[in-house]
Amino acid sequence: MSVIDLRSDTVTQPTPAMLDAMTAAATGDDVYGEDPTVNRLETELAKRLGFAAALFVPTGTMSNLLGLMAHCERGDEYIVGQQAHTYKYEGGGAAVLGSIQPQPLEVQADGSLDLDQVAAAIKPDDFHFARTRLLALENTMQGKVLPLEYLARARRFTQDKGLALHLDGARLYNAAVKLGVDAREITQHFDSVSVCLSKGLGAPVGSVLCGSAELIGKARRLRKMVGGGMRQAGLLAAAGLYALDHNVERLADDHANAQFLAEGLREAGFTVEPVQTNMVYVQMGDRAEAIKVFAAERGIKLSAAARLRMVTHMDVNRSQIEQVIATFVEFSRK
Numbered sequence: 001m002s003v004i005d006l007r008s009d010t011v012t013q014p015t016p017a018m019l020d021a022m023t024a025a026a027t028g029d030d031v032y033g034e035d036p037t038v039n040r041l042e043t044e045l046a047k048r049l050g051f052a053a054a055l056f057v058p059t060g061t062m063s064n065l066l067g068l069m070a071h072c073e074r075g076d077e078y079i080v081g082q083q084a085h086t087y088k089y090e091g092g093g094a095a096v097l098g099s100i101q102p103q104p105l106e107v108q109a110d111g112s113l114d115l116d117q118v119a120a121a122i123k124p125d126d127f128h129f130a131r132t133r134l135l136a137l138e139n140t141m142q143g144k145v146l147p148l149e150y151l152a153r154a155r156r157f158t159q160d161k162g163l164a165l166h167l168d169g170a171r172l173y174n175a176a177v178k179l180g181v182d183a184r185e186i187t188q189h190f191d192s193v194s195v196c197l198s199k200g201l202g203a204p205v206g207s208v209l210c211g212s213a214e215l216i217g218k219a220r221r222l223r224k225m226v227g228g229g230m231r232q233a234g235l236l237a238a239a240g241l242y243a244l245d246h247n248v249e250r251l252a253d254d255h256a257n258a259q260f261l262a263e264g265l266r267e268a269g270f271t272v273e274p275v276q277t278n279m280v281y282v283q284m285g286d287r288a289e290a291i292k293v294f295a296a297e298r299g300i301k302l303s304a305a306a307r308l309r310m311v312t313h314m315d316v317n318r319s320q321i322e323q324v325i326a327t328f329v330e331f332s333r334k
């Protein structure tokens, strides 16, 4: 029985073609700047997203951390969503390692931060306060795509207020594919963008931070400091290049599968939030642990949560989604 894993889109296995690209990669010592494949990935993604420079790092957590630390000094502050990955799911790294104070704000229903609330949270220039330097957004945010019009407003707002604007774009390409736009339509509004290659794009490891040459120069120094300077990393960068060339458009399949899953569960009587990209949220209430165990016995891996998140990806096909729906139907009739 092949396992259907809906816990995250990080669980994908590299395909034979991706593995071929990895074994064929030319490598060198990237700490010396001599890995041609890493250099190609950095140059290529910077170009595609409209930035002067980029930096390959092991994880999205490190990419965001380096972005925050490159923008902010000790005692500076960044404004961020209460539910945002950089605030809630990265071990408090910005505070611990960067001495950067987070100012979290509640995320709006559409995944954005209310700019009036952001304005109210900006600290005056006064030695009592941390210096507010940066606004960090996330797109997609729990599967939701931030409207382009909002991004344009956030850009004007941060320019007016003298703040930098960072995007945790772990799933940037899900947002771009959903909107049917070039990813640059999104990234043009930001000073820095972090992109995960190891989520829906299907690479085994890796994220890329994009920004100005100066910002990426700082981030490169910080990457060494936090232990992220890798050597013959071209093996991994090759998987990233392969993913960018082959796995972007296919994200639409994951989105269609998520819609299909949501509709099937709704028909079975479950309460399912509207789906935009590859995430399906179902209200399981106090049945969270029970469905997890029930599904596991049938070869389906789920998280256990009252608000259960299921994520579609390249290693789950339509007929497997049908199996998942059938399992929920069986569970609901128990």
Ligand SMILES: *Cc1c(COP(=O)(O)O)cnc(C)c1O
Residues within 6 Å of the ligand: 058, 059, 060, 061, 062, 064, 085, 086, 138, 168, 170, 171, 196, 198, 199, 207
């Ligand atoms: C996965 C993810 C990251 C980075 O996670 P890593 O596991 O460190 O690669 C950052 N932001 C968001 C929104 C994510 O989903």
